[in-house]
Structure formats: C-alpha cells, structure tokens
Amino acid sequence: MSAHVHCPYCSVGQETAEYSDYRPFYVNCSDCARRFIVEPVRNGVVVYRDGEAPCCSDPECRETEMGDSGQD
Numbered sequence: 001m002s003a004h005v006h007c008p009y010c011s012v013g014q015e016t017a018e019y020s021d022y023r024p025f026y027v028n029c030s031d032c033a034r035r036f037i038v039e040p041v042r043n044g045v046v047v048y049r050d051g052e053a054p055c056c057s058d059p060e061c062r063e064t065e066m067g068d069s070g071q072d
C-alpha cells in the first residue's frame with residue numbers, strides 16, 4: 001500500500017513509500033524537505049507534524065517508550 005498525503009508544512013501533495021502495516025513512519029517532504037509523520041489508519045492515513053503526534057503515533061516515541069522493535 002501507499003497513500004497520497006499533503007505535507008503539513010507546505011501542503012504539497014505526494015505519494016508515500018509502500019507500507020504494509022499500521023505502524024507510523026516518517027516522510028521527508030519532496031518539496032520543502034521537512035519531516036512529518038504518516039500513520040496508516042483503517043480508512044486511509046493521518047498526517048502529523050514532527051513532534052506533534054501522540055506517542056503512540058510517533059515512530060521514535062514508540063521505539064523508546066513502547067519497545068517497538070519493528071517486528072511482529
């Protein structure tokens with residue numbers, strides 16, 4: 001799967017990389033190069049600015065707080 005998202009900083013639309021589960025991941029904007037978070041959800045994706053996502057939707061926070069090793 002991939003998704004069409006809009007950068008939360010500059011609003012440029014772009015396709016995400018392929019993903020296969022519901023773990024959030026970082027995207028670097030193709031236009032302004034700033035990093036944001038994309039979290040796949042049941043009906044699409046949710047986009048957060050880096051640092052504004054709740055811990056469960058933040059890849060780095062998940063890794064440190066929840067021990068998410070990236071394996072199922």
Ligand SMILES: [Zn+2]
Binds near residue numbers: 007008012031034
């Ligand atoms: Zn951007």
